[in-house]
Amino acid sequence: MKKLYTAQVPLMIDHLKNILESGGIECVVRNTYLGAAMGEIPPIECWPELWVVEDERYEEAQAVLKGALSPVVGLEKPWKCKSCGEMIEGQFTECWNCGSRQWLGRK
Ligand SMILES: [Zn+2]
CATH class of the missing domain: 3.30.70 (Alpha-Beta Plaits)
Known part of the structure; x- marks a missing residue:
């Protein structure tokens, strides 16, 4: 076991x-x-x-x-920032480049 x-x-x-x-x-x-x-x-x-x-x-x-x-834990998937187009690592909840938090709406 x-x-x-x-x-x-x-x-x-x-x-x-x-x-x-x-x-x-x-x-x-x-x-x-x-x-x-x-x-x-x-x-x-x-x-x-x-x-x-x-x-x-x-x-x-x-x-x-x-x-x-x-x-x-779906945040682990990389996501693309809608504001600046940057690819962001999944563990981040906001864009490191422009500070946008658009992962919330990316589904
Ligand atoms: Zn961005």
């Missing part, structure tokens, strides 16, 4: 678990709400974790996860 993903938001973990299971990948959630019960462990230790049961499907699960998260 391998740990696939950790998120602070339990809903996110549930969401991803549903997606993986609908793709036939068995997974389990650990640590959910444990922190509230224990009280003494640091917050990071309380974050829910998503584990893939079958090791051999780990990479497949990663690919599914990547696809599932793409709307959130």
Whole structure:
């Protein structure tokens, strides 16, 4: 069994678990709400974790996860500034050349 993903938001973990299971990948959630019960462990230790049961499907699960998260991390794709035509790296939310924030409207 391998740990696939950790998120602070339990809903996110549930969401991803549903997606993986609908793709036939068995997974389990650990640590959910444990922190509230224990009280003494640091917050990071309380974050829910998503584990893939079958090791051999780990990479497949990663690919599914990547696809599932793409709307959130879609900023990683390079985008073209509409103001000055500059190509901007996906992690930037505004144009380094002219300061335009047009990535918001580029869909
Ligand atoms: Zn620009």
